Amino acid sequence: MPKRKSAKPKHPDPDPNLPLDQQTLIVAPAPGDRAVVLPSGDVVPVPDSWSLLPPGDAGVTRRVKAAGPTWTMKERKGRREFSQGLWADTAQIETAKASMEATRNTPQYAKAKVAAKVRREEKQEEYVEDFHTAVVAFLNFNPVYASIADRFAAAVTQHATPVGSGTVARTQRIPIERRAESAVIAWMRHQTTAYDNMTIARVKGERREVRRQLAAQSRRLLEKYRSGADDAMQYCPLAKALRSQA
Template structure:
């Protein structure tokens, strides 16, 4: 049986004796398939046909559940962004826009963005994502980096990042509630 069908592979391995056929390559070992008795393979093929519709429905249900989970995570991230921003009521619409845009960008699955890492707690992910969003959208960072051209070496880029960080701090300070205890 050739490699590539997860259901058949699982079933063959579960049902009895089998041998995995491997081929050594230069840097890895390739799995070519599984050798097994013909009776086992016939039984697996029959079960595959009999359960195909049920497995398809289960995959669709699982996909819908994953989408609901992702939407829930995005909403939780957006709410955490609003808590971090803690803007005065007159800037509420700006805060909602920033939170929505930040959550939409930072939480894309398999993007490698900060909103997806499991290494940081949610509050830290939110702080980093919001500050990055503000740096790129509400400061002169993009314009300065573009004006100087890419790629910049560390020495030339660092002052631009520092200035952008100060601009983000000022942006947050000027819009937050007066008694805000959140830092960042």
């Protein structure tokens, strides 16, 4: 029996009993500079006294939303939605900007910002250590190859853990053990196979199948190191890749 596709989440429609400019809504961009698409699909103009606050300044955005009403403009790309900014009364936006600027010029804000930066750096350092440990655990190399495991884990960790890297290591949706496994396989795909130079047919599922085959190839390679095979490093693309990064 075929699996039913789950319906895409729909944002609430406007209240028909209230003017649109008195409601806080989630909308989508429409053709033209000052029009949006409501969840119902209707295209409506943006109020003349409103302006678009671009995304990027969370502090100002929070204050504009708190003052309300606002229209958050989101654009769907695949399964994800991305913010394209916030429509709100122009005076409301300017007031929020001035308020945020005044707050940021206080000694208390500067002190809090430094403290927050220290906390982020400490958290990042802790995560890097935990991730490195998880990678070593996944590799599970024979003690004969313990130094190789450490170098390998360091290379994967250095590539995968920087903030903003967009790698699987930065997601919180899956356990760290699975993140470590996925990061190792991804690193090997690019460093120990010909994947980056492959010509892959533009057929649905073809790239996924190629990745599956390369992942199986990488896992077979890892098994040599796990078993402690004497010839694991002979003509080994992993050993070669690690030497090139030394």
